[in-house]
Amino acid sequence: MSNAMVDFDYARPASLAEALRLLRGEPEAKVLAGGQSLLPTMKQRLARPTLLVDVQGLDAMRGISVTDTHVTIGAMTRHAEVASSARVAEALPALAHMARGIAHPQVRHMGTMGGSVAHNDPGADYPAAVLGLGATLHTDRRRIAADAFFTGLFGTALEPGELLLRIEYPRHQRSGYCKLPHPASGLVTTGAWVTRLPDGVRVAINGAAPCVFRHEEAERRLLARFDPASLDGFSQSPQGLNADFHAGVEYRAQLVMVALRRALAMALTH
Numbered sequence: 001m002s003n004a005m006v007d008f009d010y011a012r013p014a015s016l017a018e019a020l021r022l023l024r025g026e027p028e029a030k031v032l033a034g035g036q037s038l039l040p041t042m043k044q045r046l047a048r049p050t051l052l053v054d055v056q057g058l059d060a061m062r063g064i065s066v067t068d069t070h071v072t073i074g075a076m077t078r079h080a081e082v083a084s085s086a087r088v089a090e091a092l093p094a095l096a097h098m099a100r101g102i103a104h105p106q107v108r109h110m111g112t113m114g115g116s117v118a119h120n121d122p123g124a125d126y127p128a129a130v131l132g133l134g135a136t137l138h139t140d141r142r143r144i145a146a147d148a149f150f151t152g153l154f155g156t157a158l159e160p161g162e163l164l165l166r167i168e169y170p171r172h173q174r175s176g177y178c179k180l181p182h183p184a185s186g187l188v189t190t191g192a193w194v195t196r197l198p199d200g201v202r203v204a205i206n207g208a209a210p211c212v213f214r215h216e217e218a219e220r221r222l223l224a225r226f227d228p229a230s231l232d233g234f235s236q237s238p239q240g241l242n243a244d245f246h247a248g249v250e251y252r253a254q255l256v257m258v259a260l261r262r263a264l265a266m267a268l269t270h
Contacts, residue, residue, distance in 0.1 A: 012054040019055050020140055024161040026051045033076060033115030036107050061165055066091050072168045075114020083108060093270060094175040098125050103186035114164045120156050122242060123187030125179060127212040132193030132204035136168045153210040172197060176266025178259045182246055189247055190255035192263040196226050208241050208252045218260060228261060
């Protein structure tokens with residue numbers, strides 16, 4: 001790997017309109033939110049943007065709004081803000097629980113919800129909540145349903161120059177989240193989100209595969225009976241799961257079931 005410096009330009013726009021103009025004017029531009037994912041990938045030469053558009057000063061992309069039916073969170077809202085919000089804790093306890101367990105305090109005070117979701121690292125927490133709750137993602141151009149947003153390893157439905165502005169989560173008290181983290185980084189080795197809907201069940205698995213995914217078999221079983229007994233005799237196939245020096249496919253398959261049962265237990269307490 002070359003140690004040569006990689007040149008790039010930096011801009012800190014004063015308005016959303018200026019940020020969008022910069023992004024659309026440079027095809028290789030990247031949005032800098034909290035920098036907790038982008039900067040490490042740049043250091044490893046896995047990302048080589050020609051322009052960093054720093055949106056940390058845009059208040060229009062911050063904030064938490066809670067109504068009787070939804071919790072809407074601005075893309076630039078930091079993890080620590082979600083973790084400490086009494087309104088989020090009352091409306092969506094599992095989301096507050098998730099935010100409190102993200103990585104380490106330094107990361108929680110710099111990292112943002114939008115940066116995490118748009119980067120779609122397999123080890124990120126928030127994609128499980130987005131998919132598990134069936135959230136709606138609002139950009140400067142459109143609304144994207146959670147089921148259509150995550151497309152693969154580090155991949156999303158966002159188009160070049162499109163900016164994620166906020167995420168709208170339906171309020172569902174009967175939700176639970178469990179992750180089994182890497183002890184050093186705090187990233188998700190394997191995690192599970194479970195939500196009981198009035199007319200169905202949603203289960204999202206993160207960390208175990210290249211991309212967060214809906215677990216249809218678990219959903220089918222829990223729809224028939226929202227109880228741990230519904231998972232008896234069921235085991236996760238290791239096919240298609242991640243393998244690295246932290247955990248092989250067989251181990252991750254076991255962790256899926258552990259995280260799923262723990263997430264279900266949390267959902268059953270609300």
